Amino acid sequence: MKIHLTKNEGPLDEIIAKLIATAEGIRRPEIVREMIITSLKAGQEDDEGVDLKLINTTLKEMRFTSKVFSPYWNVRKVTVFGSARTRPGDPVYEMAKLFGKKLVEAGYMVITGGGGGIMQAASEGAGPERSFGVNIRLPFEEKPNPVVAGNPRHITYKYFFNRKVAFLKEADAVALFPGGFGTLDEAMETLTLVQTGKHNPMPLVLVDNQDCSYWISVIKLLEEELLTRKYICPSDLALFERVCSVDAAVEKIRHFYRRYHSLRYVAGQLVIRLTSQVSPEDIQKLTDQFKDVILPGGRIEASGPLAAEMADADVLHLPRLVIDFNRRDFGRLRSLIDAINDL
Numbered sequence: 001m002k003i004h005l006t007k008n009e010g011p012l013d014e015i016i017a018k019l020i021a022t023a024e025g026i027r028r029p030e031i032v033r034e035m036i037i038t039s040l041k042a043g044q045e046d047d048e049g050v051d052l053k054l055i056n057t058t059l060k061e062m063r064f065t066s067k068v069f070s071p072y073w074n075v076r077k078v079t080v081f082g083s084a085r086t087r088p089g090d091p092v093y094e095m096a097k098l099f100g101k102k103l104v105e106a107g108y109m110v111i112t113g114g115g116g117g118i119m120q121a122a123s124e125g126a127g128p129e130r131s132f133g134v135n136i137r138l139p140f141e142e143k144p145n146p147v148v149a150g151n152p153r154h155i156t157y158k159y160f161f162n163r164k165v166a167f168l169k170e171a172d173a174v175a176l177f178p179g180g181f182g183t184l185d186e187a188m189e190t191l192t193l194v195q196t197g198k199h200n201p202m203p204l205v206l207v208d209n210q211d212c213s214y215w216i217s218v219i220k221l222l223e224e225e226l227l228t229r230k231y232i233c234p235s236d237l238a239l240f241e242r243v244c245s246v247d248a249a250v251e252k253i254r255h256f257y258r259r260y261h262s263l264r265y266v267a268g269q270l271v272i273r274l275t276s277q278v279s280p281e282d283i284q285k286l287t288d289q290f291k292d293v294i295l296p297g298g299r300i301e302a303s304g305p306l307a308a309e310m311a312d313a314d315v316l317h318l319p320r321l322v323i324d325f326n327r328r329d330f331g332r333l334r335s336l337i338d339a340i341n342d343l
Helices: 011-023 029-045 050-072 091-105 118-126 160-169 181-195 214-227 234-239 246-256 280-289 307-312 330-342
Strands: 077-081 109-112 131-136 154-157 173-176 204-207 241-243 260-266 269-274 300-303 320-323
Touching: 011 029, 029 050, 050 131, 050 154, 050 160, 077 091, 077 118, 077 160, 077 181, 091 109, 091 118, 091 204, 091 246, 109 118, 118 131, 131 160, 154 160, 160 181, 173 181, 173 246, 181 204, 181 234, 181 330, 204 214, 204 246, 214 234, 214 241, 234 330, 241 246, 246 330, 260 307, 260 330, 269 330, 280 300, 280 330
Parallel strands: 077 109, 077 173, 109 131, 131 154, 173 204, 204 241
Antiparallel strands: 260 269, 269 320, 300 320
């Protein structure tokens, strides 16, 4: 039987419609229908079963991720990365522990990989009630730390790529402490997603060690190799900030949300939601300063919620700036958000 994603009102559609109705409580039946159809198509196409197992596990892991995080959708969260091998008593461990504590005091929750080292330190500082642990099954290192073990906000993944989705999809900021291959991988992946607009702008804070020496070599590589060879743009360096203290790290995150709240795209326009109005004079200053990222003939203007936001009941109480953004220069977009917060 040929299976199609588009509805043809055939017997398969009737069976799926009855199944959805029988299950009850399905909030978005059209999307669920497509998921069912996709599963059936995968079942027809996979002869060996290996791909089906991957698809099945991925779907189950992502569903459980949504279940765990969804009760906290309105609480801002900071993902903390760093070495699993940093031991209690190490100055960097104590910095991460203090960082977790101060984040909670500032109203945030903390997401870590759920293992030892920096992950455990940040979770200890935040406490079990304000911590998420997104662990990975490995034959070494990645056992749940005592803070998140048995915690309802602890998830263990089979696949790294699902774990990475949880780390960044749920994050309102990312803090990176010194670490190994995994930490550098997470730093570069986060930078790539923000640079390409696949993740909305957010604070990416490189928290250095007590000598303020770890991240400087990484930044030197970016500046002297990538930037010099024009593999990145000068504005890309605005996507992250390096700090040498816990207080500075927390302040960078707090400042990012001083006036900026969130953003979305509506009919090709960028809509930035704010916690307070921006004056016409300041809008003109922003327009002059960031005209290089505004489409020809475009502008920045104050607005209330647009029609699509009204339909979604999407934070309707907040004022907006609507921008004809070129959707290319995301480092400059980050600088624009910083400028809005500085007003």
